[in-house]
Amino acid sequence: MNTTTLLIAILLFMAFAFFLGRGRSIAVSATNGGMRNLNSLPSYYGTLTALWCGIPSILIVLIWLLFDDYFIRQSVIQMLPQNVQNLSDLDLGLVMNTIGNVAESGNLGLSSEPHILAAAEKMNELKGISQMAISVIFGCVAAILIVFSWFRINPNLRARSKVETAFKIGLLLCASIAIFTTAGIVLSVLFESIKFFQSVPISEFLFGLEWSPQMAIRADQVGGSGAFGSLPLFAGTMLISAIAMILAVPAGLMAAIYLSEYAAPKVRMTVKPLLEILAGVPTVVYGFFAALTVAPFIRESGGMFGLDVSSESALAAGLVMGVMIIPFVSSLSDDVINAVPQSLRDGSFGLGATKSETIKQVIIPAALPGIVGGILLAVSRAIGETMIVVMAAGLAANLTANPLESVTTVTVQIVTLLVGDQEFNSPKTLSAFALGLLLFLITLALNYVALHVVKKYREQYE
Known part of the structure; x- marks a missing residue:
């Protein structure tokens, strides 16, 4: 099950949980004196059930996808010959890119080296296992959460306040995206700029009258130092x-x-x-x-x-x-x-x-x-x-x-x-x-x- 299918499945589970929670609240109210004895409207109980099912499922899928590629990459590197593993990070990255291209396209003509072909086959195998594992884990977690939500619904459950709190936190996170994005941009630019100022004096950069950022090709090249x-x-x-x-x-x-x-x-x-x-x-x-x-x-x-x-x-x-x-x-x-x-x-x-x-x-x-x-x-x-x-x-x-x-x-x-x-x-x-x-x-x-x-x-x- 790929990422798109997983997201669609999560939405379907959340929709199913909503109607299930709403129906459960109506059924509970029937045995407790009617709707007026419910703390919140049935739609709030359905929304809370959907949130209980959807939010943990989405977090699990996101965490899995965040670390999935890293563990697959490390597993593939471990099966490569020792001389390939000892390459520099840049050369090893090129090898892994080749393996990824062969695994994704299935074009064996991209490389004829046996260890590349074996690694590409292993990468496809690990990706298949990973997709199957996340599908099983997601299905089990979603089912358990729906059952948990089913038993939590009762007339005294403050569903409306919990739903409003959840949406308030969601709105706060959305409002914080701009702040975190700005901070990330500033920090990334700042760290790279610090590396630059370790090579070039900041006074030369701020007050220099000539811009020619070409590095030297020969030792005697005029202005080649930049x-x-x-x-x-x-x-x-x-x-x-x-x-x-x-x-x-x-x-x-x-x-x-x-x-x-x-x-x-x-x-x-x-x-x-x-x-x-x-x-x-x-x-x-x-x-x-x-x-x-x-x-x-x-x-x-x-x-x-x-x-x-x-x-x-x-x-x-x-x-x-x-x-x-x-x-x-x-x-x-x-x-x-x-x-x-x-x-x-x-x-x-x-x-x-x-x-x-x-x-x-x-x-x-x-x-x-x-x-x-x-x-x-x-x-x-x-x-x-x-x-x-x-x-x-x-x-x-x-x-x-x-x-x-x-x-x-x-x-x-x-x-x-x-x-x-x-x-x-x-x-x-x-x-x-x-x-x-x-x-x-x-x-x-x-x-x-x-x-x-x-x-x-x-x-x-x-």
């Missing part, structure tokens, strides 16, 4: 993001003000969906548009004024990225402005304020927290964009503030460093984690500053 100064990458990231926000924030905010305060209902119903279509266009399409249309136009326009414009420039990438993130600003700002109570507008008009004065002095301050949230979302989208930068701004790590030159961003370099077969013990690969950690800290600082700005204006408004 240069890991991150300033050019963050300068390029901030330059492109600034260009994008200079376009997106005014355009998006003005569009939101027009749609919410000035546009007729029919115009709003037509224009807003059309504007939000921009958010659904794939970024690779924006990249093609930037590389084939915007970048040549900027280069030709600059040539008419005697400017030296690179074929791949920060301006081209920033402009297209700004168009892409306009919906993030306009849509969220429009929703927040519409959420401002009409009484505030009426009060402003009653005091003699014009429509523009009401927007500037009342509506925008009231909606500022939401507007700042939309802008922060747009900034995060701009900082994390990769495809447009690759196609329109290039891969050159230039430390420059000139938007007409080619630059690159942190996310582009992270992707470049992790593409292909890489060793995760070299400074070149580990530098990607250090870049990710520093980008995370910068984004966290921006959020912290934005929260203080929102708090300041909110208190002023109140």
